[in-house]
Amino acid sequence: MKKLPRSFYSRNTITIAKALLGKTIVRRIGRIFISGMIVETEAYLHDDPASHSFRGVTERTKVMFGEAGHLYIYFTYGMHYCANVVTNKEGIGEAVLIRAVEPIEGIKVMMERRSKKNEVLQNNLTNGPAKFAQAFGLTTEHSGIDLTADEIFVVEGRTISRSEIITGTRIGISSAQDELLRFYLKDTPWVSKK
DNA sequence: TCCACGATCGGCT
DNA sequence: GCCGATCGTGGAG
Numbered sequence: 001m002k003k004l005p006r007s008f009y010s011r012n013t014i015t016i017a018k019a020l021l022g023k024t025i026v027r028r029i030g031r032i033f034i035s036g037m038i039v040e041t042e043a044y045l046h047d048d049p050a051s052h053s054f055r056g057v058t059e060r061t062k063v064m065f066g067e068a069g070h071l072y073i074y075f076t077y078g079m080h081y082c083a084n085v086v087t088n089k090e091g092i093g094e095a096v097l098i099r100a101v102e103p104i105e106g107i108k109v110m111m112e113r114r115s116k117k118n119e120v121l122q123n124n125l126t127n128g129p130a131k132f133a134q135a136f137g138l139t140t141e142h143s144g145i146d147l148t149a150d151e152i153f154v155v156e157g158r159t160i161s162r163s164e165i166i167t168g169t170r171i172g173i174s175s176a177q178d179e180l181l182r183f184y185l186k187d188t189p190w191v192s193k194k
Numbered sequence: 195t196c197c198a199c200g201a202t203c204g205g206c207t
Numbered sequence: 208g209c210c211g212a213t214c215g216t217g218g219a220g
Contacts, residue, residue, distance in 0.1 A: 042201070050201070052216095060216060078213025080202050097201055130202050140215095172201050192202095 001155040006148055009069035013087040013094040017043040018183050020085070020096060022160035024104060027136050027152045034109055034136055036101030036126055037157050040184035040191045042170045044084070046093045049175040053093030063144045065093045071152060073133065073143040080130035083138050085147065085154075099171070099182075101126045102190040103135070110135035123189040160185065 004023065009016060018041075026035040044051035052074065053064045063072045064086055072084040072095050084095035103110055103125050110125055113135050119125040126132045133139070138152075147153050168182045171194060184191045 044201075052201080055217080058217065074201080075215060076200050077202050078200090078215080080200095082201060084201085099201085128202070170201070174200085 003148060003153045003155055004069075006067075006069045008154075009085060009087055009147070010067075010089060011087070013043045013045060013096060014181070016085070016087045017041040017096045017181070018165055020098070020154070021165060021183060021185055022158040024155050024157040025098065025101060025136075025152070026105075026155060027138075028150060029137075032106060032109060034106030035104045036132070036136075037104060037190075038098060038101050038154075039188050040098075040100035040182070042097040042099055042183070043181040044095050044097060045181070046088075048179070048181075050170065050173040050177075050179075051093070051095075053095075057093075061093070064095050065091055066144075069147045071138075071142055071145045071147060073138055073140050075140050076130075081133040081139050082129040083133050083136075083142075097129055098132055099129045100184070100190055100192045101132055102188060109137075113137055127190050128192040 020038045020041050023038050024035050052061045057065050067090050068087050070086045072086050073081055084097045086095050088094040111119055126135045145152055164186050166184050166186050167180050170182045
């Protein structure tokens, strides 16, 4: 399957947040493939007080201001990582947070990383941004990786119709709480819990 | 230097 | 439903 090209990522961030739904994100580790269908995203914009880019370029956030189509991963709450896709033009500072995926390949590896039993049956493996990052083994060491290269990338998945996309408010933020910048697929048990 | 807080999760009541 | 874990980041002083 074909990787999404740079041009996919260097567009309007909200468009990309919706367009990523149904796509498959893949991590390759040697011959092992871990993949999942993206079912929930959030957009973080340049003039958005909830965005890490809001106060300008810092050591942590500089990759958000870099070229589109790279990963921005940050560490939070002293123990969790969250992964974003950098979007829009270089210098703008926007990204899409991947909040949840439906596991496809590498489920055994994901379960080992999450070190929990029956996670798949309970849809608990990747239904949250830090759970997804943990299952895929993503940390700040992977921040800045180019998604058009071979280690982590996104490919076409299921075709999603407009009516399948639910829009809502973002989760876990303390400013801009009313902005409708969260998008998820209807009728899937793999979205995060509120 | 210091320190409050966080794009969360899981366990406990 | 609530609360504690746990530490890097960056704004304040």
